Amino acid sequence: MSDSGKPSAETLLAHDEARNPNGAVVPPIYQNSLFTFEGWDDIDKAFDERLDSFIYSRGKNPTVKLVEEKLAALCHGEKAQLFPSGMGAISAGIMHCVNSGDHIITIKNLYGPANNFIAAYLKPKFNVEVTYVSGKDIAEFENALQENTRLIYLESPSSAVFSLQDIEAVATLAKSRGIKTMIDNTWASPLFQKPLDMGIDLEMHSCSKYIGGHSDVVAGVLVGSKEDIDAITLREYEWIGAKMAPFEAWLLLRSLRTLPVRMKQHQENALAVAEFLESHPKVQLIRYPAAKSFDQRELAAKQMIGLTGLMGFQLKTEDLDKIKSFVNGLKYFHLGVSWGGHESLIYAPAISYLKELSPDQFAGLGISLGDMRISVGLENKEDLIGDLDKALELI
Incomplete structure (x- = not known):
């Protein structure tokens, strides 16, 4: 039990507040498309209270709602809305915050599909402007502000280079100007970083990563105030039809039971791997908030209460044949996209970036x-x- 009197994350995720039907230790899956009513007045009342009523599973579903309640509590938010993918959550959150002609400030090393949605979709279709900053200095955000700035979108740590933003400082700046803030908090997981406590409006997670943890579900979630989430549910979620399936929600519920113990192991393993890589003669540098050479270690310690298993490092070679030999020489690190599952993975960002970006x-x-x-x-x-040591010998 925490000082606030609320259960710890471990206890919250291991138990359900309401007793399940027939004493089942695992809640049932409500795998149905609609819900029926006894009479006219009952369904009429449900439509009056549709945000919390079960009418049709494109809206609310009992299995989905249970997971949303757990995620909201875990992130210290008032409410959560699940989506069938992380990008579903990202695009809905951004569209909630901006209108045609508005301006977004975001970071340079942004998750590729999120960047494409802003720059290649919103910008030409709806004249939404975007300014990119490195994100390491709060002055960059302040200097990028415009009269039509409506959203500051963060990802801390960021994709590829794992740079941090001072979350609390950005949130304070945004609130002073009436600007919404949103963060992709997938790297840290809901356990190891609490952006809503630092003043962020909307927190997003790709549930396909640590929350799911078993590489068998694709999902996303937005967490924030009741006002924001209710508005997103009634508009972006329902109107676009980005329905979360009950079975995938049930898989997330299963995974949440073991999230705390899994994250402890991810952290322990990653710290050992990072220490090995940082001292290896064939590694140029390592990108990980706990690394001795990481230039933002102090900020990481300030705003994160734990570390996860995703990191980057740079080989001391740009010889493509040697790089391929290293990757192909790995036995336990399988080559694939995504991350955050039980298995170890490796990926070279250049594979996709060189297809999407110019050399410059x-x-x-x-x-x-x-x-x-x-x-x-x-x-x-x-x-x-x-495994890494043997593969590095091939360079």
């Missing part, structure tokens, strides 16, 4: 052909270190 744009990201991204899973940490 790629160089502007601050990464090279030798940059690797690894998701440290739940295997034995010594096995993972040994």
Whole structure:
């Protein structure tokens, strides 16, 4: 029990407040499209209270609602809305905050699809302006403000280079100007960083990552105030039809039971792997908030209460044949996109970035052909270190 009298995250996620039907230790899946009513007055009342009534599963569903309540409590938010993908949550949150002709401030090393949605979709279709900043200095955000700025969109740590933004400082600046803030908090998980407590309006997670944790579900969630989430539910969620399926929600509920213990293991393994990589002669640099050489360690310690398993490092070579030999030489780190599951993965950002960006744009990201991204899973940490060590010998 915490000082506030509320249950700890471990207890919150292990138990349901309401007793399940027939004493079932696992809640049932409400795998149905609609809900029926006894009479006219009952369905009439449900439509009057449709945000919290079960009428049709494109709106609310009991299985989905249970997971949303747990995620809202875990993130210290008033309410949550699940989506069938992280991008569903990202696009809905951004569209909630901006209108045609508005201005967004965001970071340069943004998750690719989120950046494409802003720059390649909203900008030409709805004349939404965007300004990119590195995000390391609050002055950058202040200097980028315009009269039509309506949203500051953060991702801390950021994609590819894992740079941080001072979340509380950005939220304070935005509130002083009446500007909404939204953050992709997937890297840190709801356990290790609490952006809503720092003043952020909307917190987004790709539930496909640590929340799901088993690489068997694709989902996303937005968490925030009741006012914001209710508005998103009635407009972006329902009108676009981005329905969360009951079975996927049930899989997330299963995964939430073990989230705290999984994150402890991800952290323990990642710290060991990071220490190994940072001292290896064939590694140029490591990108991880706990690394001794990481230039924002102090900020990481200030706004995060734990570390996860996703990190980057740069090989001391740009010889593509040697880089391929390293990647292909790994046994336990499988080559694939995404991250946050039980298994360890490796990916070279250059594979996709070079297809999407010009050489100048790629160089502007601050990464090279030798940059690797690894998701440290739940295997034995010594096995993972040994796997990396053998593959590095091939360079």
